[in-house]
Amino acid sequence: MSIQHKHKQNKVDILSVQFDNVTMDEMKEAVMHFRETDTTDNMFVVTANPEIVDYALDDRSYYDLISEADYIIPDGSGIIQAGRILGTPLKERVPGIEFMAKCLEIAERYHQRVFLLGASEAVVAKAKQELQHRYPHVTFDAHHGYIDLKDEQVVRKVSKFNPDYVFVGMGYPKQEQWIKQHRHRLQHTLLMGVGGSIEIYSGTKKRAPLFFRKTNLEWFYRLITDWKRMARMRRLPRFVSKVFRKRLKRK
Template sequence: MYQNQRIKDKINILGVSFDNTTMLEMVENIKQFISSNTDDNLFIVTANPEIVDYATEHELYRNLINQADYVVPDGTGIVKASKRLKQPLKRRVPGIELLEECLKIAHVSHQRVYLLGSKNEIVESAEKKLQSQYPNIHFAHHHGYIHLEDETVIKRITSFNPDYIFVGMGFPKQEQWIQKHKDKFKHTVMMGVGGSFEVFSGSKKRAPQIFRKLNIEWVYRVLIDWKRIGRMISIPKFMLKVAIQKYKMKSK
């Protein structure tokens, strides 16, 4: 684990320990890591209500993400929950936007970025579009339909010697993959990025600005993909668990 010299401000939401930080602070943290001489890696988790709800019911996964170097609130629901629990987080740190900030850093520094995840045609398309946007970055990719133990992919990535590995397999697999293999790399920023490759490839669109401003991106995702309705049950479950936690706090 990377030993950041800063004293961290942590906020516990249903057993998941969030870093009370902002996008600007995270960008500075990443730059500080890049300029350091450590051989350790930087493991970042961007957790939304779905992830926290899953973590409350899966102890191994909860322990795994709590061992990450940073856990940031990717979702307005997390920030609202922190306020209800009288432990307010500063603000949301959207995972796709943090990924874009990393790419800006990599572009300026002429670094190497590995994209792991999604279908081959999607991650390949994402790489091509990102390459045109960030021509100074050296990209490589592999699809995400692999076993956690697949050593062939590990050999490919280690031979590429990336500065960043972005894993778009969806939770919990992407975090499990990072935790299992992170010690095989040196001085690498590693982050699960969910469906970001679909957005970058153009196969899916990010929610329009109005949905983002109203903090209801999840509504847009359901409207364009009805198959997500089953997954969205985790949002009311998360809200109910927060309400129960708040009641327990009042009862003490």
């Protein structure tokens, strides 16, 4: 089950993907409200950047999957810029790794349970160790992300842990597919795909320096520090082209 945090009046259409027009503070409030709600439903959050939007436009099943999320938040400066170009501006960027940090702060305050699913066995173990030191009142468990989506042993492990949060760092589309397939096995849980955030928390990868983040060039930093992203980055010019074509059609 999924709790329906649908606010139609606060949706912004970016190439047919319906983004929630929210700030980081509003998302934090939504998590607090969810925590206080007496429900067995869960909360599914998608952090979407231009790559994810472009992929969703090419893959109908993935588009339908993310459309079922309770929140689609703008995790990319390209999404913010697209909103401005299309005349439907979003309030602000809500980076997934920063929203994850807000969730961890709430988990620390209320002594909650967090499951990390993703990265290699060594990396996720290191991330768990680092986060446990940073958030001593949170109970953590973890499993690597090199799994089959239908791996029942992993699903049982996550379910038995009874987490308040499950952060899945397998990269799109696999992380959202895992959530889609197994969220019904959990109760009152926030589930979110977090991409490479587990590696960053482990210390094996570094987030872009503040300069790149403030100048909306975080994507460029990722590219020059990780050439494996080159193939994925080809989606960026395609996304930009689609945005401008849509803008021209409106004139």
